[in-house]
Amino acid sequence: MxxxxxxxxxxxxSSAPSSLHLQDLxxxxxxxxxxxxxxxxxxxxxIVTLMGPSGCGKSSLLAAISGTLEKDFSLEGQVLxxxxxxxxxxxxxxxxxxxxxxxxxFPHMSVNENLGFGIPAHVKGKKERTALISQALNDAGxxxxxxxxxATLSGGQRARIAVLRTLLSQPRALLLDExxxxxxxxxxxxxRDFVFRHAQANNLPTLLVTHDPDDAQSTGGKIIQMSDF
Amino acid sequence: xxxxFSSNLSVLFSLRTVPVLTLMVFLLPVLAxxxxxxxxAFGYLPVIGQVSFSTTAWTELFAHPALPSALFASVSxxxxxxxxxxxxxxxxxxxxxxxxxxxKVRQLLAPILAIPHSALAIGLAFLIAPSGWxxxxxxxWATGWDRPPDVAIIHDEWGLSLILGLMIKETPYLxxxxxxxxxxSQAKQRLKLAKTLGYHPVAAWIKSVLPVIYKxxxxxxxxxxxxxxxxxxxxxxxxxxxxxTLSVLVLRWFNDPDLSYRTIAAAGALLQLLVVIGIIFIxxxxxxxxxxxxxxxxxxxxxxxxxxxxxxxSKVSLNSIxxxxxxxxxxxxxxxxxxxxxxxxxxxSVWSSQSWDRNIHNLMWSSSSTLTIGLISSFIxxxxxxxxxxxxxxxxxxxxxxxxxxxxxPLMIPQxxxxxxxQVLTIKAGIDASWLAMIWCHLLFVLPYVFLSLTDxxxxxxxxxxxxxxxMGVSPTRAFWRIRLxxxxxPLLFALAIGFAVSVAQYLPTLFVGGGRFSTxxxxxxxxxxxxxxxxxxxxxxxxALLPLLCFATxxxxxxxxxxxxxxxxxx
Numbered sequence: 001m002x003x004x005x006x007x008x009x010x011x012x013x014s015s016a017p018s019s020l021h022l023q024d025l026x027x028x029x030x031x032x033x034x035x036x037x038x039x040x041x042x043x044x045x046x047i048v049t050l051m052g053p054s055g056c057g058k059s060s061l062l063a064a065i066s067g068t069l070e071k072d073f074s075l076e077g078q079v080l081x082x083x084x085x086x087x088x089x090x091x092x093x094x095x096x097x098x099x100x101x102x103x104x105x106f107p108h109m110s111v112n113e114n115l116g117f118g119i120p121a122h123v124k125g126k127k128e129r130t131a132l133i134s135q136a137l138n139d140a141g142x143x144x145x146x147x148x149x150x151a152t153l154s155g156g157q158r159a160r161i162a163v164l165r166t167l168l169s170q171p172r173a174l175l176l177d178e179x180x181x182x183x184x185x186x187x188x189x190x191x192r193d194f195v196f197r198h199a200q201a202n203n204l205p206t207l208l209v210t211h212d213p214d215d216a217q218s219t220g221g222k223i224i225q226m227s228d229f
Numbered sequence: 230x231x232x233x234f235s236s237n238l239s240v241l242f243s244l245r246t247v248p249v250l251t252l253m254v255f256l257l258p259v260l261a262x263x264x265x266x267x268x269x270a271f272g273y274l275p276v277i278g279q280v281s282f283s284t285t286a287w288t289e290l291f292a293h294p295a296l297p298s299a300l301f302a303s304v305s306x307x308x309x310x311x312x313x314x315x316x317x318x319x320x321x322x323x324x325x326x327x328x329x330x331x332x333k334v335r336q337l338l339a340p341i342l343a344i345p346h347s348a349l350a351i352g353l354a355f356l357i358a359p360s361g362w363x364x365x366x367x368x369x370w371a372t373g374w375d376r377p378p379d380v381a382i383i384h385d386e387w388g389l390s391l392i393l394g395l396m397i398k399e400t401p402y403l404x405x406x407x408x409x410x411x412x413x414s415q416a417k418q419r420l421k422l423a424k425t426l427g428y429h430p431v432a433a434w435i436k437s438v439l440p441v442i443y444k445x446x447x448x449x450x451x452x453x454x455x456x457x458x459x460x461x462x463x464x465x466x467x468x469x470x471x472x473x474t475l476s477v478l479v480l481r482w483f484n485d486p487d488l489s490y491r492t493i494a495a496a497g498a499l500l501q502l503l504v505v506i507g508i509i510f511i512x513x514x515x516x517x518x519x520x521x522x523x524x525x526x527x528x529x530x531x532x533x534x535x536x537x538x539x540x541x542x543s544k545v546s547l548n549s550i551x552x553x554x555x556x557x558x559x560x561x562x563x564x565x566x567x568x569x570x571x572x573x574x575x576x577x578s579v580w581s582s583q584s585w586d587r588n589i590h591n592l593m594w595s596s597s598s599t600l601t602i603g604l605i606s607s608f609i610x611x612x613x614x615x616x617x618x619x620x621x622x623x624x625x626x627x628x629x630x631x632x633x634x635x636x637x638x639p640l641m642i643p644q645x646x647x648x649x650x651x652q653v654l655t656i657k658a659g660i661d662a663s664w665l666a667m668i669w670c671h672l673l674f675v676l677p678y679v680f681l682s683l684t685d686x687x688x689x690x691x692x693x694x695x696x697x698x699x700x701m702g703v704s705p706t707r708a709f710w711r712i713r714l715x716x717x718x719x720p721l722l723f724a725l726a727i728g729f730a731v732s733v734a735q736y737l738p739t740l741f742v743g744g745g746r747f748s749t750x751x752x753x754x755x756x757x758x759x760x761x762x763x764x765x766x767x768x769x770x771x772x773x774a775l776l777p778l779l780c781f782a783t784x785x786x787x788x789x790x791x792x793x794x795x796x797x798x799x800x801x
Contacts, residue, residue: 068696071625091699092708098700104693107797108715117711118701151796169701 007201008139010167017044017203018082020065020173025077027057027064034060035229038077042173042205047196047219049208052226058209061226062175065207066098067091081172097171097204099179099195103162105150111137111161112146118169136164140194156187163195167202174199174206180215192218244623247616252635254613255673258651259639263502265650269495276653277488286492290500293493295472302468303475304504306388307458310395315450317396317550318403321543322411323434324536326420334547335408339785341401341554343726343777345734347755350394350466351770352557354383355564355763357390360572362560368573377572384470391468395460397550397557399453403446409685410445411438432534436527440520447516448633452640454512455505459643462736462751466758475501476645480737483649495649502646509641558774564767584764591753596772599733599749601664603776606671607728610679611721617680618687619709622695627688636677648741655742662744670742671735675728682727686720718791719798722784730777750776 025038034057042048052058063069065079068091079086086094105114115133123129137143140160150158159179166174179195180188196219199206210216216223268274272283290296325331356362360377368374383390411417416438423433464474472478479501482494563577564570565584570577585592621627651670655661694716698708714721739752754769792798 063696066696066700068699090705091696092702092704094700095702096700098697100693100697102693104691104697106694106712106716108718108792108795110794117698117703120702149794149796166701171700 006139006141007197008136008164008167009201010170018084018172018205019043020205020207021078021080021082022065023078023080025061025064025075025079027060027073027075029057029060030072035226038229040224042207044203044205045200047199047206047208047221049210049216049219049221049223050226051210051213051216051223053211056226058226059177062098062177062207062209065173066096066175067094068098095170095172097166097169097174098177099162099166099175100177101179101182103150103155103158105158105162105165107151109150110146111142111148111150111153114150114161115165115168118165118167120170132168136168140164155183156191159183159191160194163198167198171204174204176206176208176210178210178212181210181212189218244616244620247613247620248628251613251617251676254669255639255676256635258654258669258673259642259647261654262647262650263642265653266495266498266647267650269492269649269653270499272492274491274495277491279492286496289493290496295478296475299472299475299478300500300504302386302388302473303458303501304508306391306395306464306468306474307454308508310392310399310457311450311454313392314396314399314403314453317543317546318400318407319435319439320431320539321547322404322407323431323439324540324543326411326430326434327417330544334404334551337551338401338405338408339781340778341398341551342405343730343781344554344558344774345730345751345777346394346398346460347462347466347734347736347751347758348561348770348774349397349554349557350463351754351758351766352559352561353390353394353397353553354466354758355560355767356553356556357393358383362556362563365573365575375573383467386469386471388469388474391464391474393553394463394467395457397554398463399457400547400550403449403453406446406449407442410442413445413685414438414441416442427532429533429536431536431539432532435534440527443516448637451509451512452637454509455641455643458505458508459501459645461645462755465755475504476643479645498643498646498649501643505641505643505646561767561770561774564763565771567764567767584768588765588768591748592750592768592772595748595750595753595769596776598747599751599773599776602667602671602739602747602749603729603732606668606675606732607679607725609668609672610675610728611683611725613676614680614683614724615687615714615721618684619713621688622692623705636680639673640677644737648737652741652744661742662746666742667739667747670738671732674735674738675731678731679724679728683720683724686717690717716798719788722787723781726777726780726784729780733773733777 020042022038022040026036027034027038038061040048050058050061060069060073064073064075065086067086067089069075075087077087086096105111106117109117112130112133115136116129119129119132123132133146134143137146140163142157142160142164145153145157145161150161153161176195180192183191192215196206208215208219269279270286272279272281272285321334322331325334354361358364358377359380359382361382364372364374364377372378419437419441420430420433423437424430428436459476460474461476461480464477468474468477473481475497479494479497482490482497485491485494566580566582567577568581568583569579617628648670652661655663655666660666690713694712695705695708698712699705703711733749734751735749736751736755739747739749743752750769750773754766754773757766757769760766789799
C-alpha cells in the first residue's frame with residue numbers, strides 16, 4: 001500500500017482553533033461510579049492519550065464528550081471548547097469528530113457520497129463541494145477511489161476515507177476510540193501516522209483512547225491513566 | 230393561541246406517543262370487539278330488541294344438537310395439527326441443522342409463507358379429492374378406478390384433510406420461528422460442544438438446544454394453536470360439514486337470516502374464545518409436566534435418540550409437505566387454464582383462458598381492492614412500527630417481554646370471537662363497509678407480523694452509524710432518513726411484503742367489516758370454493774397466491790437493483 005506523506009488540510013474559515021476542556025467530569029452508570037473529578041485540557045493540535053483496561057469507562061468518556069452517551073449513564077461536570085460550554089448541546093451541535101475501531105463508512109453510499117455527507121451545509125454549491133471532496137482524496141493519495149463502493153476497498157483505504165469524512169465535516173475537536181486496534185501491525189503504524197498528521201495539520205485538539213502502549217507512545221504527547229480518576 | 234394549539238398537536242403526534250397510539254390502534258378494537266360480543270351473548274342486543282340480560286343464549290347453545298361434534302372437531306383438529314407441525318419442525322431441525330437439505334428448506338420458507346392459506350387449501354383439495362390430481366395420476370392403470378372413488382376425503386368427518394391443510398401452512402411457520410430463535414441463542418456453539426462430548430445430532434439438539442429456545446418459540450406455538458382451533462376459511466374448504474367445526478358453526482349462526490340466532494352466535498363465539506384459552510392453558514401445563522419429567526433424562530448421559538428413524542421420518546414428512554404445497558400451486562395453475570379436463574386424464578384435454586376472460590371484470594375489482602387494502606394497511610403498519618422502534622432507539626430503552634405478549638394478543642384471540650363485536654361497533658360509528666373500517670380491520674392482523682419481522686433488524690442495527698452522522702453535525706432527522714432507513718431498506722421492504730401477504734390472506738375481517746360491499750380475492754375464492762366449479766375457483770386462488778408472491782419477489786429484488794454497486798448491502 002502506498003501512502004504518501006501529503007496531508008489534507010481544511011482551510012477552514014469558520015472558526016479559529018480552540019482547546020478542548022473537560023472540567024470535573026463525573027460519570028456513573030445506573031448509580032455505579034465509573035470515574036470522578038476528571039479534568040483535562042487539550043490544546044489545538046495536541047494529542048492526549050487516555051489509557052486503561054476495558055470497562056473503565058474510556059469509551060463512555062468519549063461518548064460523554066461527543067454527546068452520544070446512552071440514557072442510563074449520568075454525567076456531571078462540563079465539556080468546553082475554549083469558553084463555549086457544550087455540555088447541554090445535542091451531538092449534532094457540538095462538532096466533535098469521532099473515529100471508531102470500525103471505519104463505519106455508510107455502506108449504501110459511494111466514497112464520494114460518504115465524503116459529501118460530511119461536508120457542512122453552509123458550504124454551498126455543488127461545484128465547491130465536489131472540489132473539496134477531490135482535494136481531500138487527492139491529498140490523501142486516494143484520488144482514483146471517489147466513485148468506488150466502500151466495500152470494495154482495502155481496510156487501510158477505508159480507514160483513511162473515514163478520517164477524511166470526519167475532517168470534511170469541519171470538527172472542532174477529534175475523538176479517537178481505539179481506531180487502530182483492528183489493523184495489522186505494519187498498516188497500523190502508517191495509519192496512526194496518517195491520523196496524527198491530519199489532526200495536527202488541522203489544529204484539532206485530539207483525545208485518543210487505547211489500551212496499546214505503542215499507540216500511546218507514538219503520539220509523543222501526554223498519557224493519562226484512567227485509573228487515576 | 231395558535232402556537233399553543235400547534236405545540237399540543239406536535240406533542241400528540243410526537244415520537245413518544247407513537248407506542249401508545251399504536252397499541253390503541255390495534256388493542257382497543259380487539260377489546261371493544263370482545264366486549265360487544267360478550268353483551269349479546271348474555272342477551273343484550275338492542276338491534277333486535279333484546280335489552281335484558283339473560284342466559285337463554287347459553288342454554289340454547291348447549292342444547293344445540295350440532296355443538297358436541299363441532300366442539301370435538303375443532304379441538305381435535307386444532308391440537309393434532311399443532312402437535313404434528315411442532316414435532317415435525319422440531320425433529321427436522323434437530324436431525325438436519327447445518328446440512329444442505331436444511332438450507333434448501335430454509336430458502337423455500339418465504340414463498341410458502343407468502344401464499345394465503347385459503348389458496349393453499351383450495352389447491353390441496355384439487356389435489357387429494359377423490360377426483361383430484363393424485364387419483365388421476367394413478368388411475369385407472371394402477372387403481373382400476375374408472376370413476377372417482379366414492380369416499381369423502383375433502384370435508385371428511387374426522388377432519389383429516391383439515392389437519393393436513395393446517396400442517397402445510399404451520400410447519401413452515403414454526404420452522405421459521407425456530408430458525409429465528411436459533412440465530413439468537415448461540416445454538417451452533419452449544420451443538421458443537423454437545424457433539425464433542427459424544428452426542429449424536431438429534432440427542433445433542435433436543436438436549437442442549439431445545440430447552441433454551443423453547444421459551445422463544447412458545448408464543449408462536451400458542452398463536453398457531455389458537456389459529457388452528459378457530460380457523461374459518463381452511464375449515465370451510467377442507468373441514469367436516471355435518472356438523473362443521475365450531476368456528477364455522479358460529480359463522481353460520483351469525484349469517485342466519487333469522488336474527489334471533491345472533492345471540493347464540495355470540496355465545497358460541499365466546500365459547501370459542503374459552504376453548505382457545507383453555508387449550509392454551511392445558512398446553513402450558515403439559516409443557517411444565519414434560520419439562521419436569523425430562524429433567525433427569527436430560528442429564529442421564531444417553532447420547533442418541535432414535536437418530537436414524539428421526540432423520541428419515543422428518544425428511545420424508547417434510548418433503549411430502551413441500552411436495553403437497555408445490556403440487557397444490559401447480560394444480561391451481563392447471564385448472565385456471567382448463568377448458569376440459571375429464572376424470573381419469575392426467576392433464577386437461579382442452580386448454581383455454583376463458584375462465585380468466587369471463588371473470589375479468591370481477592377479477593379486476595377484487596384484485597384492486599385486495600391491493601389497495603393490503604398495500605395501505607401494511608404501509609401504515611410499517612410506519613407505526615418504525616416510529617415505535619425509532620422511539621425505542623432514541624430513548625435508549627427497548628420494550629420488554631410484556632410488549633411481546635401484547636403484540637401476540639390479537640393473534641391468540643379467535644377472529645370469530647371479536648369480529649362480530651367490531652362489526653357492531655363499525656355500524657354504530659357509521660363507518661361500516663367503508664375503506665377506513667376495512668383498512669383498520671386488516672391493520673389489526675398486519676401490525677403484529679410487521680412488528681415481529683422488523684424488530685430484530687431494527688434493534689440490531691449498529692447505532693454508531695447514526696452517532697458518526699450526528700458528530701458530523703447532521704441532524705437526527707436527516708440521519709434517520711439518509712442513514713437509518715436506507716441501510717434498513719431490505720428488512721423494511723420485507724416487512725411490507727409480509728404485511729401485504731397477511732392482509733391478502735384475511736377472510737373473516739373482510740367478510741364481517743366489509744358488509745358485503747367489499748370483495749377481495751380471498752373472500753371470492755373461499756365463497757366460490759363450495760361451488761365445485763374448479764376452473765373459476767382456480768383463477769381466484771391463483772391470483773390470490775400470485776399477488777403476495779410478486780410482492781415478496783419485489784421486496785427481495787429491489788434492494789439488489791438499488792444496491793447493485795454496493796457489495797455490503799447485496800443479498801447473499
